[in-house]
Amino acid sequence: MIARIGSIGFNTFREAVRDRVLYNLIVFVLLLVASAPLFGQISIGLEKLILINVGLSAISLFGVIIAILIGIGLVYKEIEKKTLYTILSRPVRRWEFIVGKYLGLVLTLVVNGILMSAGFFLALAVFGHGLGRADAALLIAIYFILLQFLIVTAITLLFSSFSTPIFSAVFAFAFFVIGTMTDDLRSFAAAAKGITKWLLTAAAYLVPNLSSLNVISRVAHERPVGGSVVLYNTMYALLYSVAAVAAATFIFERRDLK
Amino acid sequence: MVALEILGLSKSYSVGFWRKSLKPALHPLHLTVEEGETFGFLGPNGAGKTTTLKLLMGIIFPTAGSARIMGRDFHDSEVKRLVGFLPEQPYFYDYLSAPELLDYYAQLSGVTAVERKKRIPALLDRVGLADAGGKQLRKFSKGMLQRVGIAQAIIHDPEIVILDEPMSGLDPVGRREIRELIQQLKSEGKTIFFSTHILSDAEALCDRVAVIYKGELRGVGVVEDLKSKIADTAEVVWHGVHALERVSGLIIKSNVIGDTVRGVVSSGNTDVLLERLRAERARLISLTPVHGGLEDYFISHTSEREGVNA
Numbered sequence: 001m002i003a004r005i006g007s008i009g010f011n012t013f014r015e016a017v018r019d020r021v022l023y024n025l026i027v028f029v030l031l032l033v034a035s036a037p038l039f040g041q042i043s044i045g046l047e048k049l050i051l052i053n054v055g056l057s058a059i060s061l062f063g064v065i066i067a068i069l070i071g072i073g074l075v076y077k078e079i080e081k082k083t084l085y086t087i088l089s090r091p092v093r094r095w096e097f098i099v100g101k102y103l104g105l106v107l108t109l110v111v112n113g114i115l116m117s118a119g120f121f122l123a124l125a126v127f128g129h130g131l132g133r134a135d136a137a138l139l140i141a142i143y144f145i146l147l148q149f150l151i152v153t154a155i156t157l158l159f160s161s162f163s164t165p166i167f168s169a170v171f172a173f174a175f176f177v178i179g180t181m182t183d184d185l186r187s188f189a190a191a192a193k194g195i196t197k198w199l200l201t202a203a204a205y206l207v208p209n210l211s212s213l214n215v216i217s218r219v220a221h222e223r224p225v226g227g228s229v230v231l232y233n234t235m236y237a238l239l240y241s242v243a244a245v246a247a248a249t250f251i252f253e254r255r256d257l258k
Numbered sequence: 259m260v261a262l263e264i265l266g267l268s269k270s271y272s273v274g275f276w277r278k279s280l281k282p283a284l285h286p287l288h289l290t291v292e293e294g295e296t297f298g299f300l301g302p303n304g305a306g307k308t309t310t311l312k313l314l315m316g317i318i319f320p321t322a323g324s325a326r327i328m329g330r331d332f333h334d335s336e337v338k339r340l341v342g343f344l345p346e347q348p349y350f351y352d353y354l355s356a357p358e359l360l361d362y363y364a365q366l367s368g369v370t371a372v373e374r375k376k377r378i379p380a381l382l383d384r385v386g387l388a389d390a391g392g393k394q395l396r397k398f399s400k401g402m403l404q405r406v407g408i409a410q411a412i413i414h415d416p417e418i419v420i421l422d423e424p425m426s427g428l429d430p431v432g433r434r435e436i437r438e439l440i441q442q443l444k445s446e447g448k449t450i451f452f453s454t455h456i457l458s459d460a461e462a463l464c465d466r467v468a469v470i471y472k473g474e475l476r477g478v479g480v481v482e483d484l485k486s487k488i489a490d491t492a493e494v495v496w497h498g499v500h501a502l503e504r505v506s507g508l509i510i511k512s513n514v515i516g517d518t519v520r521g522v523v524s525s526g527n528t529d530v531l532l533e534r535l536r537a538e539r540a541r542l543i544s545l546t547p548v549h550g551g552l553e554d555y556f557i558s559h560t561s562e563r564e565g566v567n568a
Contacts, residue, residue, distance in 0.1 A: 007365040011351070018353040081349045086410060089315040089343035089420075090366045091335045256318040 004092050005100040012104020013111075016070055026112065029062045030119045051127060052138065052220040055120040060145045060216070063113050064152050067105065068172045071156030072165040074101045075248075079257050088257075095249040102157050102245050109149040117142050137219045140230060144213040147237035151208045152176055154244035161248040162255065178203070179210035208240050259329070261418050261449040262291040266323035267313050269306075283309045284473045286323055291451050291466075293328075293417075296444050298460035298467035298481075299453040300552075302560055306473040307453035308346055311422050315343055328417060339367060342411035346422040346453075348403065352396035356387050356406050359395065360413050367414035377413060385409045385439065401432035408439050412448075419443055421452035425459050437463065461552045469559045476559040484555045490525045491548045494532075498540030505534050518543070 075098070078084040087097060121138075125131050155175050159168035178185065182204055189200035213233055215225050266286040273281045284306040291297045301307050312318045314325055314332055325332040328340050350359055357378050364374045382388050385405040395403065404424065411419055424440065425433045433456075440463055443450055454460055460467050461481060468478040477484060491510065499517050502509075508531045512521040523531050525547065535542060 003368075004366055007362060011362055015351065015353055082345055083349060083351060085312075085315065085317055085345040086343065086348065086350070086363065087366065088317055089338060089341065089345075090363065090414075091338045091368060092366055093335050254319075257312075258318070 001093075001096060005096050005103065008087070008092070008097060008100025009102075009104035009107060012074070012101050013107045016105070016108040019070075026115055026119075029058050029116050034123055047127060048124070049220050051124055053216060055123060056138070056141050056145065056216040056220075059113060059116045059120060059142065060148060060214075062116065063109055063145060063149050064176055066112060067109055067149055067152045068156050068169055068176070070105055070108070071153050071172065072160050072168040074105060074157055075160045075252065076165050076168070084257060094253050098157065098161070098249045098252055099245065102153060102248075105153050105157075106150060109153065110146055113142065113146050113149065137222070137225060140225045141215050141219045143230070144215055144233060147233060148210055148213050150237050150241045151179075151210065151213075151244070154241040154248070155208065158244045158248040158251075161252045175207050176210065179208040180214065181211060182207060182209045183211045209236065213237065259293045260290050260326075261293040261295070261328060262289075262297075262314075262451060263326040264289040264310070264314070264323075265325060267310065267320050267325055268322045269309050269313060269318065270321045280321075282473055284313070285475075287470075287475055289468055289475065289478065291418075291449060293449050294447050295465045296440070296450040296463055297452070298464035299451065299470065300455065300457065300460055300467050300556060301453070301470040302455055305470045305560070307470060308422055309473070310470070311343075311345075311420060311453060314420065315341075339414065340417040342414065342416035342419045344407045344411040344419075344421045344424055347427060348407045350395050350403065350406060350410070353394060355392045355394055356382060356390045356398075356409070357392075359406065360409055363410045364413045369414050377415075381409050381413060384442075386435065401428055401435065404428060404432060404436055405439070408436065412443065416448070418449040418451065421450070423454055424452055425454060425456050433459070457552045457556055467552070469556060471560040477555070481552060485552055491522050492525055492528050493520065493522055493544075493546045493548055494528070494535075495520050495543040495545075496535055496540045497543060498535070498538060501535055501538035501540035504538050505531050508534075522548070 075084075078087070078101075084097070088094065121131065121135075124135065124138075152172065152175075156168060156172040159171045163171065185200060185204040185207070189197055189204050192200050212229075215229075218225060264287050266288055267284065268282070268286045269284040270280040270282045273279055287306075287310060299307050299310065309318070313320050314327070316333065316335075316338075327337045330337045351362075354362065360378045360381065361374055364377065369377065379388070382390065385408055387402060387405055387409070390398070390402070395406065398406065408421075408424070411421065421440070424436050428436065437459060440450060440452070444463070450463075452463075464481055466478065466480050467484065469476045496519055497517050499514055499519055502512065502514070502519055502521075505521070506512075508523055508527045509521040510523060512519055514520075521531075528545070532542070532545070
């Protein structure tokens, strides 16, 4: 079982690595990070702050875009091209396939995220006048970005298990955007009344709380991130991802693959 | 032992705006394939062949019925270790090379690393792709892809090989290569169940065939038996032209060369003809049933629109 999931995961990773789009995005992000000092010249003395904000936001955004772009085709492409037929005709359970594909894409994003982070730290060392001990907190922000990838990938996989790529992309991106605004959504829910309050509260709990995983601004201003936040965010991301992957599996297990 | 037992498998799809009406794609199908048998599943396009194979492979779910593969329920994922499957017009991960693809599929089928190392080069050699090396599958011709398809279906040394239209879309050379591969598998004692609408392939390879049309089984049996159902004449050759007058009422047409008579007789009159020839002391040279081809049987069982349904 684990060997089969591992094989599917590795093949998903291999496909992404051999896909030129991925490399283009990495190059694009690196270019963006490298251009950050230009913003610094506009805001004198704020090079490092802007570099951190732009760099980490770019890593997050491009990681999410990769997660959605690849995620929407993760299952759909295998059905459309019928490659899934030669997988399911082997002793591979449908849930193993879904979990394998998920872990493969997560591995891709983590490797991709690490590569982008390396570029980011390089840019910081060169243009941000070196790295200090306080910059270690940036690793927490990057860790949280990777947790975001776990969630966004799981949501995209969930939508792609029953929908077309275009709808999956729209739904997943909508969830991501709303998820980054869950704090505001909860404030609206608290202020609302009647059915609106009920609906807003339900929506606030349904969409992933990505705003709590965004500590870019906090670390850019060298404000500390507590250990409990790291623990709760980790647990939240894992539980949310497991729930979304389980839902994807539930749907996929019952689906006729035409 | 029965290798494959289909027990009333059926499939209907919901159609219409509200998806309330059901359109049957496969009526309850009962079929058995014996171990070591090469079985052809014949039918025109859209007859329900691929639906049946997809049901067996767990790609779609049956509306009713079940199946047993080597005595085990077909839903049991472990039973798939015993089955190799080639889908119709297969598409493989085109960013992989042939050895990579086979390695991936072998892993999924639980073949150990040591075995994989031995089997993959041997199998590539067997299907004529030893020279393909690290070339990605996107650069393969259709014939090469089909050979990779056969290789992936047998990489784990299955007991049953299920092939969906294995010769479809291939040129004559490609078809011959695949036919030879199937013959090799047959000689190794594998059970082969393959769908096709190319009747000459079925006739050349199969021990038994089933004919399916509009989701319904129209006939099943040994190829020669099925053909004989269509045949209703026999060619009789004998020495003794003097006997011709005595049997002329039974003969449809005849041709005399010297003392030798070549006559065509209806199958039902063969016995009477032979008795009369014996009584006339004519010397029988040969008696050959004149079979219709499998094609005749196929057409008669799948041509409802022409009103010749048997």
